[in-house]
Amino acid sequence: MPTYGQFCPVAKTSELLCERWMPLVLRELMCGSARFGEIQRGVPLISPGLLTKRLRQLVLAGVAERTANGRDITYALTPAGWELYPIIEAMGVWGQRWARSRYGVDELDPSLLMWDMRRMLVPAGLAERPTVVEFRIRGGPPRKTRYWLVVEENAIDLCLVDPQRDVDLCVEAELRALTEVWMGDRTMAEAVADGTISLLGPPGLASRFPVWLGCHPVLGGVPSAVPT
Amino acid sequence: MPTYGQFCPVAKTSELLCERWMPLVLRELMCGSARFGEIQRGVPLISPGLLTKRLRQLVLAGVAERTANGRDITYALTPAGWELYPIIEAMGVWGQRWARSRYGVDELDPSLLMWDMRRMLVPAGLAERPTVVEFRIRGGPPRKTRYWLVVEENAIDLCLVDPQRDVDLCVEAELRALTEVWMGDRTMAEAVADGTISLLGPPGLASRFPVWLGCHPVLGGVPSAVPT
DNA sequence: CTGCATCCACTTTGATACTG
DNA sequence: CAGTATCAAAGTGGATGCAG
Numbered sequence: 001m002p003t004y005g006q007f008c009p010v011a012k013t014s015e016l017l018c019e020r021w022m023p024l025v026l027r028e029l030m031c032g033s034a035r036f037g038e039i040q041r042g043v044p045l046i047s048p049g050l051l052t053k054r055l056r057q058l059v060l061a062g063v064a065e066r067t068a069n070g071r072d073i074t075y076a077l078t079p080a081g082w083e084l085y086p087i088i089e090a091m092g093v094w095g096q097r098w099a100r101s102r103y104g105v106d107e108l109d110p111s112l113l114m115w116d117m118r119r120m121l122v123p124a125g126l127a128e129r130p131t132v133v134e135f136r137i138r139g140g141p142p143r144k145t146r147y148w149l150v151v152e153e154n155a156i157d158l159c160l161v162d163p164q165r166d167v168d169l170c171v172e173a174e175l176r177a178l179t180e181v182w183m184g185d186r187t188m189a190e191a192v193a194d195g196t197i198s199l200l201g202p203p204g205l206a207s208r209f210p211v212w213l214g215c216h217p218v219l220g221g222v223p224s225a226v227p228t
Numbered sequence: 229m230p231t232y233g234q235f236c237p238v239a240k241t242s243e244l245l246c247e248r249w250m251p252l253v254l255r256e257l258m259c260g261s262a263r264f265g266e267i268q269r270g271v272p273l274i275s276p277g278l279l280t281k282r283l284r285q286l287v288l289a290g291v292a293e294r295t296a297n298g299r300d301i302t303y304a305l306t307p308a309g310w311e312l313y314p315i316i317e318a319m320g321v322w323g324q325r326w327a328r329s330r331y332g333v334d335e336l337d338p339s340l341l342m343w344d345m346r347r348m349l350v351p352a353g354l355a356e357r358p359t360v361v362e363f364r365i366r367g368g369p370p371r372k373t374r375y376w377l378v379v380e381e382n383a384i385d386l387c388l389v390d391p392q393r394d395v396d397l398c399v400e401a402e403l404r405a406l407t408e409v410w411m412g413d414r415t416m417a418e419a420v421a422d423g424t425i426s427l428l429g430p431p432g433l434a435s436r437f438p439v440w441l442g443c444h445p446v447l448g449g450v451p452s453a454v455p456t
Numbered sequence: 457c458t459g460c461a462t463c464c465a466c467t468t469t470g471a472t473a474c475t476g
Numbered sequence: 477c478a479g480t481a482t483c484a485a486a487g488t489g490g491a492t493g494c495a496g
Contacts, residue, residue, distance in 0.1 A: 005273050006340065007331045007407055009323025010255050010316060018246040027238050036478050045233050047470055052479060073478065080326045087318040088238060091245065094315060095237025098308045103235045112234065179235055264459055275489055280460055299496065
């Protein structure tokens, strides 16, 4: 690991934080991922070897802890790690205000989006009774058009294949529109109004859906500073 | 420049901010450096070519502006650039709390320290009449033992050679002690008490000196979280 | 001296395949 | 699932050169 050779605390923090992928790995840990595979799902383009290395660096820096229960290995932030939250949050805010000028086509990824949304639904405590929400996504890769969120009392699952259960609500959406709603760039109502998203199901469920969905965890509805 | 291929704003900000040296270049711009050479003095280990590249990236990202008046080229942050301040500040705070466990010998650099302090004295509006403060630094590299701050009404100069003027105050200090006081790890009074720093000059001037000196700009006296 | 551009050795990263 | 191994590609550091 390279250093900056300066006593400045900004340099010290940079040595840890400003290596490639590091903020995204931390974002995953802060958003509740604990396992290697969970982190990898949130940062799909990182190579396994590099993720291993980054996690080791975090442990070495006293920012994360690795716990092995048999073959069940989990990672968790230490207090020092949680104090990095303001930095990651500030990075999210800045990106939201200044860098969201049209997501490139390559960056619109249905799997990542669904995994992101699944994560947010957990704290939201979605349903009293089991609920199945189907997503049909247009305008994305042909292999990634259908997802199911199966919400039960204590668990929530993202399925990539039909779980063969009754669907309570079906969300038909353009990938771009769903991403923009998730990122807080547009409201669900706008997207429904112009037809880029449709909510098919009982009116009660459909109207509560946007509330469930919430939006991206580290962004508290941060407004954009650039005209859209 | 590599990207992360994610629509997450944290990823977007990382693409800009989490390249090597970038936070330090931004720190320099935020602390008032405007010229290539000034930035380089604050980040002495970056190579000129890489600094050029980083500055171009900042301009391209709309975070800095390059202004050429004849051969006088200056850089300044745009509004988008200034909004990165909370991130850099939070990085400084975290480093101050968690990463200052003993500066390595290699990181104690008298020139960098003096350049840092000179920068801080400008906003402090040091003196009514011209004042010369001499620094004699022990425990550092043999070539970097003497510095002079020449403070005049509108200008403040850091001299590496004797300016041949009457010295109003002489600061004799261990490099480590002066660095620690500057970083807010210790108070000047403590260092004076244990003899690692001596202030030689008229009592009035000597007593006002710690106030002039202030401490590191992005650190508002942030306390350490690790026992020293 | 400032503000770069270029070249080359070295390190880090990416992509893929493989293991307990 | 949680990594390890491998090798090509890309990024970085450092020296040098050069024009104004």
